[in-house]
Amino acid sequence: MSIRETKTDVILIGAGIMSATLGTLLKELVPEWNITVFEKLSKAGEESSNEWNNAGTGHAALCELNYTAEKPDGSVDVSKAIKINEQFQDSMQFWSYLIKSKRIQNPQDFIKELPHISLVHGEQNVSFLRKRYEAMAKNPLFQGMEFSDDPKKLMEWIPLIMQDRKLTDEPIAATKIDTGTDVNFGALTRMLFDHLKNKNIDLKYSHSVNDIKRKNNGQWELKVQNLKNGTVERHTAKFVFIGGGGGSIHLLQKSGIPEGKNIGGFPVSGLFMVCNNPEIVAKHHAKVYGKAKVGAPPMSVPHLDTRFIDNKKSLLFGPFAGFTPKFLKNGSMFDLVTSVKPDNLITMLAAGAKNMSLTKYLIQQVMLSKEQRMEELREFIPNAKSEDWDLVVAGQRVQVIKDTVDGGKGTLQFGTEVVSAADGSIAALLGASPGASTAVHVMLEVIAKCFPERINEWEPKIKEMIPSYGMSLMEHPELLKKTHSHTSETLELKKNQLINDLVDKDTKVLNEKF
Numbered sequence: 001m002s003i004r005e006t007k008t009d010v011i012l013i014g015a016g017i018m019s020a021t022l023g024t025l026l027k028e029l030v031p032e033w034n035i036t037v038f039e040k041l042s043k044a045g046e047e048s049s050n051e052w053n054n055a056g057t058g059h060a061a062l063c064e065l066n067y068t069a070e071k072p073d074g075s076v077d078v079s080k081a082i083k084i085n086e087q088f089q090d091s092m093q094f095w096s097y098l099i100k101s102k103r104i105q106n107p108q109d110f111i112k113e114l115p116h117i118s119l120v121h122g123e124q125n126v127s128f129l130r131k132r133y134e135a136m137a138k139n140p141l142f143q144g145m146e147f148s149d150d151p152k153k154l155m156e157w158i159p160l161i162m163q164d165r166k167l168t169d170e171p172i173a174a175t176k177i178d179t180g181t182d183v184n185f186g187a188l189t190r191m192l193f194d195h196l197k198n199k200n201i202d203l204k205y206s207h208s209v210n211d212i213k214r215k216n217n218g219q220w221e222l223k224v225q226n227l228k229n230g231t232v233e234r235h236t237a238k239f240v241f242i243g244g245g246g247g248s249i250h251l252l253q254k255s256g257i258p259e260g261k262n263i264g265g266f267p268v269s270g271l272f273m274v275c276n277n278p279e280i281v282a283k284h285h286a287k288v289y290g291k292a293k294v295g296a297p298p299m300s301v302p303h304l305d306t307r308f309i310d311n312k313k314s315l316l317f318g319p320f321a322g323f324t325p326k327f328l329k330n331g332s333m334f335d336l337v338t339s340v341k342p343d344n345l346i347t348m349l350a351a352g353a354k355n356m357s358l359t360k361y362l363i364q365q366v367m368l369s370k371e372q373r374m375e376e377l378r379e380f381i382p383n384a385k386s387e388d389w390d391l392v393v394a395g396q397r398v399q400v401i402k403d404t405v406d407g408g409k410g411t412l413q414f415g416t417e418v419v420s421a422a423d424g425s426i427a428a429l430l431g432a433s434p435g436a437s438t439a440v441h442v443m444l445e446v447i448a449k450c451f452p453e454r455i456n457e458w459e460p461k462i463k464e465m466i467p468s469y470g471m472s473l474m475e476h477p478e479l480l481k482k483t484h485s486h487t488s489e490t491l492e493l494k495k496n497q498l499i500n501d502l503v504d505k506d507t508k509v510l511n512e513k514f
Contacts, residue, residue: 002479004405007201008034011222011237013209013251014244015039016049017185017436018429020192022241022443024098027199028465029447029458036235037193038209038224038512040244040330045189048245049327049436051309053395058181059437060088062116062142062290064300068132074117076132078139085141086473087441090466093483094440095188096490097465103195107491110188112308115286117157118389119172125291133175140477142177143350149173160284161304164383181289182308185436188511195491212240212254220426239450242428246327246398249339252428257421261343264401264428266351266412267327268362270394272391277388281306281315290380300361317377319394322367329364330393344401350402358412390490400430416442424450440466 010026011072012019015037023035047053061067069077095111098104118127126149133147148154149171155162157176165172197203201405204224204394211223215236222235242248242255246267252260275281281348289303300321307314326335332338340348370391377384416435420427425447438496448455462469487493 005234005236007236008222009238010035011235011240012037013240013242014247015044015203015205016047016245017045017189017439018243018443019151019241020044020189020196021439022243022446023201024192025447026197027201029461032198035050036237037354038207039474040227042205044193045186047330048395049185049189050363051184051186052392053329057287057305057307058085058183060180061085062177062180063287064116064301065118065289066293070128074131075134076128078132078135082141082474083141084438088482089468089473091437092491093468096487099490104191105340110184110191111213111491114180114182114306115176115178116187116299117174117176117286117288119158119161119174119288119290121172122170122406126171129175131174139232139474140480141243141474144179145175145177147173150485158284158286159431160280160290161288161380168316182287182306183309183437189398201359209251212251215350218425238425240426241446242426246331246335246396249327249398250432252337252419253341255426256428259421259466260428262347262403262421264348264351265327265339265398266401267325268397268399269322269324270397271322271392272316273373273389274392275315275388276390280388281313284315287379293496296312302376302380314482315373315391317380320373321362322365323362326396327398329394347401347403347410351412354410362416386410418442418446418449420446420449424452444469
């Protein structure tokens with residue numbers, strides 16, 4: 001039986017937020033290109049991008065304390081927070097462009113305004129938070145941030161957390177910024193693919209990419225199985241993007257590019273407590289991040305989040321880490337074992353030796369009973385009742401393991417990383433948080449890396465979509481105010497617009513047409 005063969009310009013593997021974003025960008029830049037998307041599951045946004053599966057909910061470094069490290073001299077380094085916030089602003093600008101140009105509609109279906117709050121306990125942590133606030137509040141990116149260690153003020157901000165709390169033991173403080181958001185990346189992913197279907201993208205669900213190899217002419221040939229009828233197809237493309245979440249590692253290895261050598265992955269599963277009592281859900285309206293316990297990894301930062309899923313307000317607490325050798329929630333129990341190759345064996349072994357504390361932490365997390373998890377929740381909500389909360393299994397995160405340039409073997413990376421071939425013909429996305437929130441910035445990097453010969457030609461269109469492209473918003477406060485005002489209005493973020501108006505009250509506003 002002959003195997004069907006097809007040719008296309010671009011192949012995107014995985015129907016998540018990254019492929020959706022890259023596909024949308026490319027269709028704006030070169031609408032004539034033919035694009036094919038392969039997704040193993042039956043619909044888009046069902047793995048890492050799904051709203052229940054660990055997808056970022058608007059990570060703008062407004063409240064995540066692990067993005068602001070305390071230096072040995074006691075000062076607080078906010079450079080990473082600035083970087084992530086500016087990357088999130090790229091996403092906001094692109095979404096605004098899509099709404100304004102009617103590519104997608106109804107922004108309230110995927111983004112809502114929500115205060116972002118950092119909460120700490122203890123004298124040392126309160127001192128850290130105050131220094132963090134002082135370092136951030138003077139930066140235009142974080143305009144409107146407030147600090148308080150007054151229990152009465154905190155009762156206004158977070159009544160559910162402050163109710164019935166004993167305040168005699170240790171000091172408590174928080175920062176609050178009203179320009180935060182809650183983003184439903186599952187909903188956004190589906191909206192983007194609905195738009196792309198109207199742009200004649202060939203979207204193939206229930207198709208598994210089993211192999212990938214380079215042809216003599218430099219193009220890539222993919223062996224793809226149709227999971228509905230078992231037939232095998234061969235698809236050839238000039239450019240391939242591997243955006244299949246944790247599954248990207250296996251395909252990157254099969255590609256054989258030297259840039260993919262000595263890279264491994266370590267899977268971490270997640271669990272959340274979800275409130276099933278509407279009265280309690282109604283009492284909390286914020287994204288509240290605490291500080292990770294000493295010795296715990298960055299992925300374990302506890303947070304109590306208001307979420308809007310299917311236009312219904314929900315309340316989630318977590319994450320609690322777990323371990324499974326699967327690289328995807330719908331993956332195989334052999335994913336971790338089969339990812340170990342001769343070229344990354346030493347890297348993986350070194351990572352295991354260097355991260356014994358992480359292994360111990362994961363074992364402890366797996367062994368927790370529901371009541372033990374409730375005790376951790378009660379550090380946020382003192383009177384939390386077990387019957388009001390259910391345990392939900394979230395998605396898989398696969399942290400990148402690689403050798404560093406300084407010769408360090410098996411370093412565990414906490415972040416998002418793109419690996420691409422020297423000629424730009426293939427790129428793979430690896431890693432986790434901040435992930436989805438910085439998808440636009442990351443995909444622009446993919447475009448710049450993989451199509452350097454076209455970037456000058458495309459730059460005017462990119463700047464039409466993302467006006468701050470190539471510029472630092474922090475260094476251009478007038479542009480920041482202008483873009484912030486525009487995105488707030490277009491995305492229907494009323495409080496953001498109000499704060500922006502207050503900031504602009506005594507400032508001359510640029511009059512050029514946006």
